Amino acid sequence: MDKFDCIVIGAGPAGLSAALTLGRARRNIAIFDNGTNRNRVTQASHGFLTRDGIKPQEFKDIAMKELQSYPSISIFHETVIEVDKDNQTDLFFVKTSNNASYMAEKILLATGIQEEFPLSQVKQYYGKSLFNCPYCDGWELRDQPLAVIAENSEHAIHLTKLLMNWSKDLIVFTNGHELSDQVRNVFESKKIKVYTSIIKNLLGDHGKLERIELESGETISRSGGFVVPRFYRPNQFAEQFNCQVDENGIIITDGNGRTTVPGVYIAGETEKAGPSSLMIAAADGFKAATSVNMDLTLERF
Template identity: 65%
Template sequence: MNVYDCIVIGGGAAGSAAALTLGRARRNIVIFDDATNRNRVTQESHGYLTRDGITPSEFREIGLKELQAYPSITICNDKVIEVKQDNQNHLFEVSTGQHRYTTETLLLATGIQEEFPLEAIKEYYGKSLFSCPYCDGWEMRDLPLAVIAEDQAFAHHLAKLVFNWSKDLVVFTNGFELSEDVRNDLDRNHIQAYTTKIKRLHGKVGILEHIELEDGTMVARQGGFVIPKFYRSNDLAQQLRCTFDESGAIVTDGTGHTSVEGVYVAGETEKSGPSSLLLAAADGSRAAASINFDLSSKRF
């Protein structure tokens, strides 16, 4: 039976960075990537030093090419559907449905996915509507922008941020009311707020032009930022019986260790919230260092 040192599930920034660190540590690993990374819908990725403006597909291709230079790294473009712990042998079994793999340690780096307040947002997401001002605010600077958020705290917070990139800003809550204090804060900065439900988004090839409300109001906007809900698209951490906190984040020690010995986590998978490529890659490298040290200590 071929037992790997580590299996990395997820080939985004966190998983790829972890795989690179482990490969350079001469660990025999498999990295699974089914190309469902959250940023695949965007045109450019920003904020990663030396890679600012790169397309997600190019970022992925460069990463995979670098991993191929290390003979102990196996890359599988497949989806993991089940993980099991063999307590007797202190190993883990990973299944893709057609194939099974056995490993001493596991790193979960599958990331998260978005759920939008309006289904129509998907048509514009990554082209003229975004979730992160730090990632896309520069490209949207000084344009007539929208903030779409169904939670008062999020709407207020995002408006404060986006206002830094454009003073031509309108807030849409899609039916949720705002407190007098929040409205006064927005009014003071000449930011109009609409609490009427949104009926339709108008635009062409993903570029927003107007937001239509249910009362017939049409508001011209050229793009904006939205607060989605984030969720894990798989239950691998649940299958392994990792401990979660009240917010749904996987409990770790800050270096990638979960409550289950031999199971590690990195990137957006850990907190079930968004992260930049740079921070996710750093998480992956840190978790890989923990894995390598634990393996080294065990075999010393």
Template identity: 60%
Template sequence: MNMFDCVIVGGGSAGLSASLTLGRARRKIAVFDDGTNRNRVTQQSHGYLTRDGITPQAFKETGLKELNKYPSISYFHSTITEIINKCSGEYFIVKTSDGQEFYAEKLMLATGIQEEFSIPSVREFYGQSLFSCPYCDGWELRDQPIIIIAEKDEHVMHMVKLVYNWTNDVAVLTNGVELSKETVQKLQKRNIIIKSEYIKNLIGQNGDLKKIEFESGEIMIRSGGFVVPTYYRPHQFVEQLACQVDKDGTVVTDGAGRTTTRNVYIAGETQKLGATSLIIAAADGQKAAFSVNHDLVMERF
């Protein structure tokens, strides 16, 4: 049996960071990535010190180049279809879509999350003129007239408060949802436009938003903004491995990446079921890698 010390599922910022840390600790690591990381649609990644403005692909290529220096790290561009927990976490069997099997003492989930949008045409502009994170892209939209697409009071107010420091020319689009009187009053005090009509279509070219068409036929001219997605885990590994999950969908950990399932660790957006930044995900990956290495040390010394 070809046994790895740890299999890392996911090659985004969290997974690559964990791989680097464990590779430098001389652990035998296999990291699997199928290229579906959430930020692949983004033109530039921001807020990562020394890498501000880098493209997601360049970021990944730089990370993989660094991993190549460590001979105990194996990288596989492959999709994992099944993970089998053997003997209550004694070891794991990882199966891929091309029929291969790998074995590991420890398992780290870093598969990230994906977005869902109630308006399908958002996808045409997402990552280029419509974004989900003001910290990542608010600077680029500073002082511009923008839209916020959100369908819950709490999401509207959270996003409006965040973006208001970058631009106060804001139109809130709720896609058919009526906001509470309290929310409406707060927005009107700031001269924020509120449109509760259903959105028929978002119109533009090559990822650049030009205008919004409502069901009534009215047209609003806006060239960018923010949208609040619904997030989900693209795989069922958390459930299949019986990791405990809070009522809000967050995977329960000890604060250092260990889940409630023996020898299963988790890092990045996979754990939180919510968006975060590259630099925070990388820190989560390193922290979880510390836990993996610590546990291996304690078990083997």
């Protein structure tokens, strides 16, 4: 079995940037990806300098092409299903869904996060007219009649305040959850309507939201909106390596991608199990890759 200097799991901006940095540092690395990046549902990605408005697949294709210039980078379009560390040799092993096994001195986890929505119909509109991040997609929905779908007071008030600068025409939907008196009073004072009824259906065409149907019988016109999902890691790789996790579910690192387990590094959204951005994830990947490279350098010098 070939031994890589480092295996990078995940080719989102975090993993791709880490791979590029390690390839340019002449490290013999493998990068694995299974095409489950959560932004694949969106038409255009915004805010990444020089790439504003790029399609997620095009972003990935350009980055993959850049990696191909470096002979020490191997790219695998495979799902990693198992990770393991041999404590005798300190080597890492990954197994893929094709039943292939690979070995490396270091492992870099960049597998991102996934979303669970308050109601399943959100999926039909997510990335087209319903979004999570105003910085990513607020501009495209500016001045439109928008829904704020948030199931608790903290999320509802935070997202509504934030969105005000993109559109003043906001209606809050809590999908059957009550808001605190304090938050309710704030919304009343700002004349922002709140519907606490359970959402029965989201109606629209080809991902373009048109109306929100409530169990109370009302139907409210909205042309798009923002939703607060629950974010989670798609695997337990960090836990399987015994990486320490804090009380908020964040993987503990040194701030430069090193986890508490020697040889295991982490980058991108998977570290905090929370959303960030393409730019932040790419920067995380760069930082983690320099940690991998520095540790290999010092160990071998």
